[in-house]
Amino acid sequence: MKAIGFKQSLPITDQNSFIEFETAKPSPSGFDLLVKIEAISVNPVDFKIRESAAKDTTLDTPKIIGWDAVGTVEAVGDQTSLFKVGDKVFYAGDLTRSGSNAEYQLIDERIVGKKPKNLSIEEAAAIPLTGLTAFESLFDRIKVNPETDKGKTVLILAGAGGVGSIAIQLAKKIANLTVIATASRPDSIQWCKDLGADFVVNHHSLKEDLEKINHSQVNYILDFVDLEGYWETAAEIIKPQGHIVSITGSSKPLNLDILKAKSVSFSWELMYTRSMFNTEDIVRQHEILNTLADLLDAGTIKSTLTTTLKGFTVDNLKKAHEMQESGKTIGKTVILF
Known part of the structure; x- marks a missing residue:
C-alpha cells in the first residue's frame, strides 16, 4: 500500500520532510478494524510530532503520522462487535500506533465512530480529533x-x-x-x-x-x-x-x-489518554464520536471544514503542514484521497 512518512525531522520546506513509499497492507486482529482511508485532516499535533519524532537521528523505516481519518471498514479482527465490513467510519487515531497518512490503517474499534450520514467525506474528516x-x-x-x-x-x-x-x-x-x-x-x-x-x-x-x-x-x-x-x-x-x-x-x-x-x-485534556493507556472506559470515545455524528446529521452543529486539498500526495501533505505551522488557519484543512 502507498504511505507517506519521514525518516528525519526536517523543516517542511525540505525536499525530504515527507517521502512517499510502499509498505505491506496490515491485517486486523483483536479489536482492530482495517480501514481503507478516503480522507484525512491535519492538526497542530501532526507538525509538532513531525518536528520532534526523528530529531538528530535517521529512522530505518519511515514514520507514518496523521490521526483524523474517514474511510470504509475492509476487514475486522476476531474480537470486534461494533462494526462490520462495509461500514463508513471516522476516528482520531492513537498516538502509539501507525497513523492515517496511508491508504490503509489498523484502528481499535472502541475509538471509532460511525461516519455522519449527511456529511461529505471531507466534512466528516474535519471532526474527530x-x-x-x-x-x-x-x-x-x-x-x-x-x-x-x-x-x-x-x-x-x-x-x-x-x-x-x-x-x-x-x-x-x-x-x-x-x-x-x-x-x-x-x-x-x-x-x-x-x-x-x-x-x-x-x-x-x-x-x-x-x-x-x-x-x-x-x-x-x-x-x-x-x-x-x-x-x-x-x-x-x-x-x-x-x-x-x-x-x-x-x-x-x-x-x-x-x-x-x-x-x-x-x-x-489529552484526547489520546484513553487509547494510550487502554483505559477501562476506552469505548467512551466510540460513544462520543457517535454522539457527534448524530449532532452533525441533525444539523445541531456543523463541520468546521474550511480547506480541501484533493489528492493524497507529498505536496498536499506539505501544504497542509505549512498551513498549520502558520498558526493563522481558521477551522480545519482536509486532504481528500
Missing part, C-alpha cells in the same frame, strides 16, 4: 450539566482554531453556556460569531474587553492556545470555584497556588 477534544473538555473534565449550569460563562481561548470551532458550538448548543471566544482578525472574529459565540474578545486586550462586556470573571476557561502565556491572567479572571481546562501544556512548572484562594479546579 477536535470534536473529541472539545467534548471531553466540557463534559468529561469540567463535567458541565446543561440544566444546572445553564447560562454560566465559558471563555474559549483561540475560538477560531480547530478545537475552538467545535467547542463554541458544543458549549452554546449542547451545554447551554454563555460563550466568549477570543479572536483578533476580522475573518476569525466573524467565524466565531457565525458558530454561535455570544461575545468575541481580543486576546491582546483580554481583561479590558471582558470588562467592556460585563464579564470580568468567567466560570470556565478552555485553553486551546498557550497555557503558560495565559496562566496568571486565567487565575485573575476565573470565578471562585471555577474550572480551567488546557490542552497545550507548559515548558515550565505552573504555580498552582494562585488558584488556591478561589478553590479553582484545573484539568489537563
Whole structure:
C-alpha cells in the first residue's frame, strides 16, 4: 500500500520532510478494524510530532503520522462487535500506533465512530480529533450539566482554531453556556460569531474587553492556545470555584497556588489518554464520536471544514503542514484521497 512518512525531522520546506513509499497492507486482529482511508485532516499535533519524532537521528523505516481519518471498514479482527465490513467510519487515531497518512490503517474499534450520514467525506474528516477534544473538555473534565449550569460563562481561548470551532458550538448548543471566544482578525472574529459565540474578545486586550462586556470573571476557561502565556491572567479572571481546562501544556512548572484562594479546579485534556493507556472506559470515545455524528446529521452543529486539498500526495501533505505551522488557519484543512 502507498504511505507517506519521514525518516528525519526536517523543516517542511525540505525536499525530504515527507517521502512517499510502499509498505505491506496490515491485517486486523483483536479489536482492530482495517480501514481503507478516503480522507484525512491535519492538526497542530501532526507538525509538532513531525518536528520532534526523528530529531538528530535517521529512522530505518519511515514514520507514518496523521490521526483524523474517514474511510470504509475492509476487514475486522476476531474480537470486534461494533462494526462490520462495509461500514463508513471516522476516528482520531492513537498516538502509539501507525497513523492515517496511508491508504490503509489498523484502528481499535472502541475509538471509532460511525461516519455522519449527511456529511461529505471531507466534512466528516474535519471532526474527530477536535470534536473529541472539545467534548471531553466540557463534559468529561469540567463535567458541565446543561440544566444546572445553564447560562454560566465559558471563555474559549483561540475560538477560531480547530478545537475552538467545535467547542463554541458544543458549549452554546449542547451545554447551554454563555460563550466568549477570543479572536483578533476580522475573518476569525466573524467565524466565531457565525458558530454561535455570544461575545468575541481580543486576546491582546483580554481583561479590558471582558470588562467592556460585563464579564470580568468567567466560570470556565478552555485553553486551546498557550497555557503558560495565559496562566496568571486565567487565575485573575476565573470565578471562585471555577474550572480551567488546557490542552497545550507548559515548558515550565505552573504555580498552582494562585488558584488556591478561589478553590479553582484545573484539568489537563489529552484526547489520546484513553487509547494510550487502554483505559477501562476506552469505548467512551466510540460513544462520543457517535454522539457527534448524530449532532452533525441533525444539523445541531456543523463541520468546521474550511480547506480541501484533493489528492493524497507529498505536496498536499506539505501544504497542509505549512498551513498549520502558520498558526493563522481558521477551522480545519482536509486532504481528500
